[in-house]
Amino acid sequence: MDRRNFLKNLSMAGTATAAATSLNIAAESPKPHEFVSVLVDAKRCIGCRECEAACATQNGLPVPDTKDKSVFEDIREPTPTQWTVVNRFETENGTVFVKKQCMHCNQAACSTACLTEAMKKTEEGPVIWREGKCMGCRYCMVSCPFTIPKFEYHSANPKIQKCIFCYERLAEGEVPACVQSCPVDALQFGQRREMVQEARNRVSDNPHSYVQHIYGEDEVGGTGWLYVSPVPFDEIGFRTDLGGEPIPELTQSFLYAVPVVFLLWPVFLNAIRAKEESSALPPRDQS
């Protein structure tokens, strides 16, 4: 199945409901579709790290020893050779395991930051990195609010490394490797709209088991990966101060001002110069 068909199938249900409510918009854009999404349930996660191993196998990275529980002694970040990590947090309400990887933001800062379009928010939702375009400036790393893109500092031909949402697997109609590997259904794959609904149901049906927040529903304008948790998110390593504004909007007003300045400045400058020249003759050129 090619990517278009994959998308078509994937967004079938969403298209049906969207078309019914959005009047003529569907007629103008015949294939509206949703971003893909994964819902992570920190309550269900048992810290088996099968997702870490599956991710490594899928992406040709060194496969970690999942039996080694000593890794939980530190809070780990993804690395260039490990795109996803599971961390253990000891909270007042007991031990909570939670997986970390690229959030695949709806409006991805890294993709906006990239001046070569190497980092790209695809139509399907995954944020991917393209080796042939990247010049290694690392502005994506500066911009990412989750500090996800990693750089190979010890390579003469360095790459940016991060979770790409198993983009190729999705194109073949499969779910991401980590989702498939999860033995306890802590990871669930689907359309973002469905996953938000599923998350809402889960937290409202079990108000005593979950905090009443879906991380990623609104953060930085919404993310492709969504989290529900039995404990407040700041207790399990999430930044809760990011706000709901998409990161790219922070530079939007500056970029809008650019063409205005670019067109008006020369006119103003020339007008001032002409006026000065008529009052007193300045040098016509450099001498």
Added chain:
Amino acid sequence: MTTSVQSGTPREWDIREFVKFVIKEAKPRGKFLTPFNMISIPIILVGAILVVIRFVFGIGSITNLSQSTPWGIWIGFDVVTGVAFAGGAYVVTFLVYILGAKQYHSIVRVTVLNGFLAYMFYAGALMLDLGRPWKIINPIIGNSFGVSSVLFLVAWHFLLYMAAEFIEFSPAIAEWLGWPRLRKIVGGLTIASVIFGITLSTLHQSGLGALFLMAKSKIHPLWFTEFIPVLFFISSIFAGLSMVIFEGSISHKVFRSRVSHEGHADHDAILLGLAKICAGVMFVYFFLKVLVLVHSQQTHLLATAWGVWFMVEVLGFVLVPGYLFFRAVRAGDVGLVKVASALALVGIILNRLNISVIAYEWYAANPYIPSWMEIEVTAAVICVEIWAFRWVVTRMPVLSDPPSWAPER
């Protein structure tokens, strides 16, 4: 025969004469065993070795950059601070060619040369920091235009501005080569490239600040504001002029014999005039800094250690040098102007490094401290730039008078 290879003499095109001339001019001149050479040559050699290591073993082999601190002093100092320091060129050309302030005409060439070399070397040092510099043509030739990126804008503006500055400086090259016709052509392009250059500078000086807008969650709230682009632009005015004052004072001493009679006579008046502008702009900048702080309702943070550091920057290295400029102008004290310009330059270094490096990921457990090798390479780049500057100044009519055949001022 001897006169035909003299620099500055008008001559007809002759390829053999031209090659002979270039070879003659390319040779080093003057004493070799100067203190500056003795210091700079080892620095440049060590820097060259480090650059080789960097390209063979990766950026991490000589820098302390990390996954959480992707930009260090090669960006924060070489590029972000260096470009602010190079702002003098657009300000001085604005004064002379737009406002018609002829009294600054004698410093235009040296300022434009400095600006051009600064962009070439400090922005050129960016190539060392790029992980995959061989892909730098991607955003330029058009197979991948990331037009939503502020960095795309900055990269293009660097490139175009270097071209504009080169055109602005090229009359000096034409005079050196002794080509009156080329001199006439490039002289006619000066006004256009000045206007273009000022426009580009406005946008990329502010654009360098706008780069950090997306790092809102990582920069300490005392430094993060949506007004970073405006603050960067305004501070680039006095940063550039302070550099003109500071650097001009040094090169006037070092290249005393090259300086034209007019240049000598005007120099103190020029410095005081620039100091006056610096004083005015620095008070505006200080006022804006205070306004932003009050508006952001972050004044309570002044009582923290970061607040003290913030006040060191804003009081010690903006308000104080601004006041010293003001005092110096009132008293006609050129010595004090030079002191004020040095303090103002320190203030710009602090501000740019605070935003790009020091207050970036201020909460990090292991803050980034540059390795000696990063500092060494930066020093090497500066030394090479000074060599290039010296080479040009001792050959072309930059500080000295143009040849007699060149158009009148």
